[in-house]
Amino acid sequence: MKPLDGIRVLDLSRVLAGPWCTQLLADLGADVIKIERPGQGDDTRHWGPPWHGDGEERVAAYFLACNRGKRSAAIDLASEEGAEQVRALADRSDVVVENFKVGALRRYGLDAATLRARNPRLVYASITGFGQDGPRAGQAGYDFMIQGQAGLMSITGLPDEVENGGPLRAGVAVVDLFTGMYTASAILAALVRRGTTGEGATIDSALFDCGLALLANQASNYLVSGQSPPRQGNTHPNLVPYQPFACADKPLIIAVGNDRQFASLATLLGNGEWITDPRYATNAARIAHRAELVAAIEAVTRTRPAAHWYEACERAGIPAGPINSIAQALADPQAAHRAMLREMEGYRLLGSPVRLDGHRLDTDRPPPLLGEHTTEVLAALALDQRT
CATH class of the missing domain: 3.40.50.10540 (Crotonobetainyl-coa:carnitine coa-transferase; domain 1)
Incomplete structure (x- = not known):
């Protein structure tokens, strides 16, 4: 029933x-x-x-x-x-x-x-x-x-x-x-x-x-700050890093939602010093230094294909995923399951x-x-x- x-x-x-x-x-x-x-x-x-x-x-x-x-x-x-x-x-x-x-x-x-x-x-x-x-x-x-x-x-x-x-x-x-x-x-x-x-x-x-x-969080951002949020493409107004990153062949989305996940990403990318760097140690700091951090991450991700970083992020518990076409999304094993x-x-x-x-x-x-x-x-x- x-x-x-x-x-x-x-x-x-x-x-x-x-x-x-x-x-x-x-x-x-x-x-x-x-x-x-x-x-x-x-x-x-x-x-x-x-x-x-x-x-x-x-x-x-x-x-x-x-x-x-x-x-x-x-x-x-x-x-x-x-x-x-x-x-x-x-x-x-x-x-x-x-x-x-x-x-x-x-x-x-x-x-x-x-x-x-x-x-x-x-x-x-x-x-x-x-x-x-x-x-x-x-x-x-x-x-x-x-x-x-x-x-x-x-x-x-x-x-x-x-x-x-x-x-x-x-x-x-x-x-x-x-x-x-x-x-x-x-x-x-x-x-x-x-x-x-x-x-x-x-x-x-x-x-x-x-x-x-x-408008959800974006309207709330305006109501708290008095500033209308700008268009910023594929980046996030409240989180960094949270966007596609260029790899050797195609982009990969990496979506870090907290400091623990960022520490895992820094370690994975061979830059463990970022964990205590005052520019990157907290999400607020990462937002303030968005451009330089994104450039530093891409300097590493560009060295390997997206599939390499996707699998590595999965093993490390870092949210990541490809930008699929509709055909690819529907062919995903999870969609079939x-x-x-x-x-x-x-x-x-x-x-x-x-x-x-x-x-x-x-x-x-x-x-x-x-x-x-x-x-x-x-x-x-x-x-x-x-x-």
Whole structure:
């Protein structure tokens, strides 16, 4: 039995943040019904190449990344019949997730107030760019623009004065993904509370809020110092050495998190005197002398291949690792051992990282074809309404 067995989720969301949230709920055992526009479906079905399949069953790889474990029902919310079908499904659901613009679902009677009045136990989660209130509530929000607006890009990339310097977005849509995770956490908390009170909840998730939350230690650095952290590429604002180091063939990341690990690194590199050198003995001192220490470390690491230093660091208990391509990362023996690559009904997908009591919580249902389950969903609804 999975933790969310018996929980029904009505997924009115599309693109990434909402679908990422509901995919996690599906992995945890929920029955997720994804409502899609007939003939069109989720926008990401068409965000290719690359594509999986051919003809009418062709779907973009992007869609596959965030929709496993769900049933798809093609229902037109803009029609009165379709809106009533979705309202009836919400009456029999535990959770609704949507990411329409603020107020857009009110015209169809699918807003939180309407659906929770019909079903007080319903947990209704809305995901928007800027939240349900405030001066920007009516604005649309997309991951890229929020990475910029929330400050994440101000600390990602190289300094302006460096060649090819300037702000960069993260290589995946981190704001969307974290918003999905935060929303899923809020849903789970609301379901736990409902078990005590019997009442559902209305959840207001904003990409902008989550983007600010992701600033984490960097925001704390600003709040304590009054200075906005600069972009500093692959170095760490609070730790040294903690970055890639050039080796004879390619770079290796060495990530020292405390003085004990630094002492091990100094010994490994044949510079045991660094352990008591006042310039390097503490992390604060190492930050103050970052440039000279990094140069001294690289003078040694450049003499041997990255694989040599990786193995040596492993033996010495010093955190280190290569900069892998996605292909290399997925081929890592640890990825294979943890079964992070799934094959199901012709699809090759990543699996869930969540494990409980030694078992991975993952679905065996592949991403659905558009409208694949419309008939069974509506037939079950008709049966429920008769009984």
